[in-house]
Amino acid sequence: MAYRDWGDPRRTLAVVENxxxxxxxxxxxxxxxxxxxxxxxxxxxxxTGDCPKSATWSHGEAPLTENITTAEMAALATHVxxxxxxxxxxxxxxxxxxxxxxxxxxxxxAGALLALVPQDGTEPAxxxxxLIQQLWDLATVRVIALLPQAVPVDLATPWxxxxxxxxxxxxxTDEHAATLTTLLGVLxxxxxxxxxxxxxxxxxxxxxxxxxxxxxxxxxxxxxETVQDAFRRLCDMLGLLSRYSNVALEFSTPNSPQRLIPxxxxxxxxxxxxxxxxxxxxxxxxxxxxxxxxxxxxxxRTTVRDDGPGxxxxxxxxxxxxxxxxxxxxGALEVxxxxxxxxxxxxxxxxxxxxxxxxxxxxxSLNRRELDVLEHLVHGHRNRAIAQQLQISEHxxxxxxxxxxxxxxxxxxxxxxxxxxxxxxPAAPALNGQLY
Numbered sequence: 001m002a003y004r005d006w007g008d009p010r011r012t013l014a015v016v017e018n019x020x021x022x023x024x025x026x027x028x029x030x031x032x033x034x035x036x037x038x039x040x041x042x043x044x045x046x047x048t049g050d051c052p053k054s055a056t057w058s059h060g061e062a063p064l065t066e067n068i069t070t071a072e073m074a075a076l077a078t079h080v081x082x083x084x085x086x087x088x089x090x091x092x093x094x095x096x097x098x099x100x101x102x103x104x105x106x107x108x109x110a111g112a113l114l115a116l117v118p119q120d121g122t123e124p125a126x127x128x129x130x131l132i133q134q135l136w137d138l139a140t141v142r143v144i145a146l147l148p149q150a151v152p153v154d155l156a157t158p159w160x161x162x163x164x165x166x167x168x169x170x171x172x173t174d175e176h177a178a179t180l181t182t183l184l185g186v187l188x189x190x191x192x193x194x195x196x197x198x199x200x201x202x203x204x205x206x207x208x209x210x211x212x213x214x215x216x217x218x219x220x221x222x223x224x225e226t227v228q229d230a231f232r233r234l235c236d237m238l239g240l241l242s243r244y245s246n247v248a249l250e251f252s253t254p255n256s257p258q259r260l261i262p263x264x265x266x267x268x269x270x271x272x273x274x275x276x277x278x279x280x281x282x283x284x285x286x287x288x289x290x291x292x293x294x295x296x297x298x299x300x301r302t303t304v305r306d307d308g309p310g311x312x313x314x315x316x317x318x319x320x321x322x323x324x325x326x327x328x329x330x331g332a333l334e335v336x337x338x339x340x341x342x343x344x345x346x347x348x349x350x351x352x353x354x355x356x357x358x359x360x361x362x363x364x365s366l367n368r369r370e371l372d373v374l375e376h377l378v379h380g381h382r383n384r385a386i387a388q389q390l391q392i393s394e395h396x397x398x399x400x401x402x403x404x405x406x407x408x409x410x411x412x413x414x415x416x417x418x419x420x421x422x423x424x425x426p427a428a429p430a431l432n433g434q435l436y
Contacts, residue, residue: 006038006131019138024146028059031139038128039100040119045092047073049110049321050147064117067093074318075282076101077113081315083137085129092117100124102133103317104140110324111317112140227300228257230266231293237274238291247281252292252303259295265349268329269293269302272322276345279318280306295351299368302347310337312345314399319345323403332369336393362423365407373400375426378417 006012015034022030032044043060045068056073058065072092080086080103090099098121105111114136118124124132231254238249273291280286286308294301312319314335322345323333331349348368366374369390376386383397390397401413410416420426 015135016138019135020142022142024143027139027142027146028057031135032059035116035132035135038132039116039124041100042117042119043068045073045115045117047077047113047115048143049112050144060117064093068115071282073113073115074278075284076115077103077317078279078283078312078319080113080317081313082111082317082320083133084315085133087123087129090115100129100132102129102136103320104133104137105317105320105324106137106141106144109140109144110321112143113317114139223263224260225263225266226257227254227259227261227293227295230261230263230270231257233266234270234273234291234293237270238277247286248288249277250288250290252290254293254295256295261295261300261351265300265329265351268325268331269300269347269349272326272333272347273302273304275318275322275325276304276347279312279322280304280308280343280345282318283308283311285309298351300349300351302349304345304347305342307342310339310341310343312337312343314396315402322347327367327403330367332367334369334392334396335399336396362408362419363425366404370400370404370407371425373397374404374416374420377401377404377413378420378426380417 018030018034019027028044028046032041035041041060043058043064045056045058045060045065047056047070049055056068056070058068072090076090076092076099079088079090080101082103082105085100085102087098087100089096090101091097092099092115098118100116100118100123101113103111103113116132231251235251277289277291280289283306286306289304289306292303294303312335314320314323314333319333319335326333326347326349329349331347333348334346335343336346337343350368363371363374372390373386376389381389383394383401386397387394404416405411405413408416408419410419
């Protein structure tokens with residue numbers, strides 16, 4: 001059936017109905033059948049941040065699906081922006097091959113990546129890419145709706161709240177990724193003989209199991225930690241990643257080491273830093289990563305800087321997940337990447353325990369950085385002026401504007417500004433003078 005047949009509303013509605021009725025285990029096979037006339041393909045592979053049982057699902061030719069790894073999919077996720085189809089060459093099943101990839105992150109989801117391996121290396125037409133992206137968005141919604149029913153009884157509690165579910169799964173995913181990255185580094189190192197490498201890998205695996213069993217004890221942590229103790233735990237968490245790898249991991253000593261901060265904030269700062277380091281490593285071409293903490297007035301600022309290819313974008317699925325995790329605590333995450341120079345990821349978290357926004361506050365869902373950008377929108381400033389004033393890139397400004405429009409459920413910058421003015425925001429001008 002040709003692409004032109006998709007212009008028939010009955011055809012399109014039938015496809016949507018099939019996707020929305022598909023059982024959980026048949027969603028990928030159903031999607032594969034529906035898009036086969038658009039792009040002939042060998043396999044479909046999904047990487048999901050929402051399923052605690054399996055991160056990678058697949059459908060298609062066994063030689064491909066049985067050999068594609070979660071690590072390969074995670075590396076691909078660093079290149080794919082949410083809502084924007086990507087076509088290029090990526091390493092899957094141990095070899096570079098043409099790939100069509102797209103990411104979706106509906107509300108309540110940690111996000112999902114779809115990789116489609118086409119029969120040939122021809123890039124589909126833009127209208128075909130857009131259509132498959134929409135179908136993938138629908139399929140992701142279906143997956144999110146069905147997953148709670150498939151979770152074992154002993155895992156039912158985290159599924160009661162979408163945000164908590166996403167946080168738990170994302171933290172566990174990063175924890176497992178860190179362990180696997182460390183084990184691979186040990187097994188590949190040339191500084192240990194086979195016996196020593198096996199012994200070291202076993203020790204790390206046992207330590208990881210002990211840490212996993214102790215994960216449920218986080219609720220017994222003191223309500224506050226000193227910055228020094230919290231940062232030391234981060235160093236311990238990340239230290240193993242570089243011990244047997246070619247990447248140098250450096251840490252900047254935090255200021256105000258004896259200052260007390262909420263343990264919940266410290267925990268999110270640690271897991272976000274770990275997720276950022278793992279994402280940077282998955283890019284490849286990284287030789288050095290530097291991690292630092294600074295406390296400023298009422299916020300904790302984490303800075304992670306690499307010397308890699310500088311290709312990470314705020315909209316990349318891997319960064320989207322981290323940004324949502326930080327946003328849940330009214331924090332903000334910024335990505336500034338310069339090709340061939342590296343990437344700087346800055347995370348700002350308020351040093352107060354998170355609270356629920358007032359139900360009567362239309363801006364209650366926005367984090368601090370989004371409020372900063374919204375203030376400039378109210379005054380009609382353009383992206384370039386906002387970027388200069390906030391000392392971030394225009395690309396990052398566009399990312400924040402998109403998040404603001406989505407959270408406020410408005411269609412334009414003007415509508416967002418009007419809503420803010422109606423709520424009495426801001427109390428004072430953002431800039432002195434007019435910027436162009």
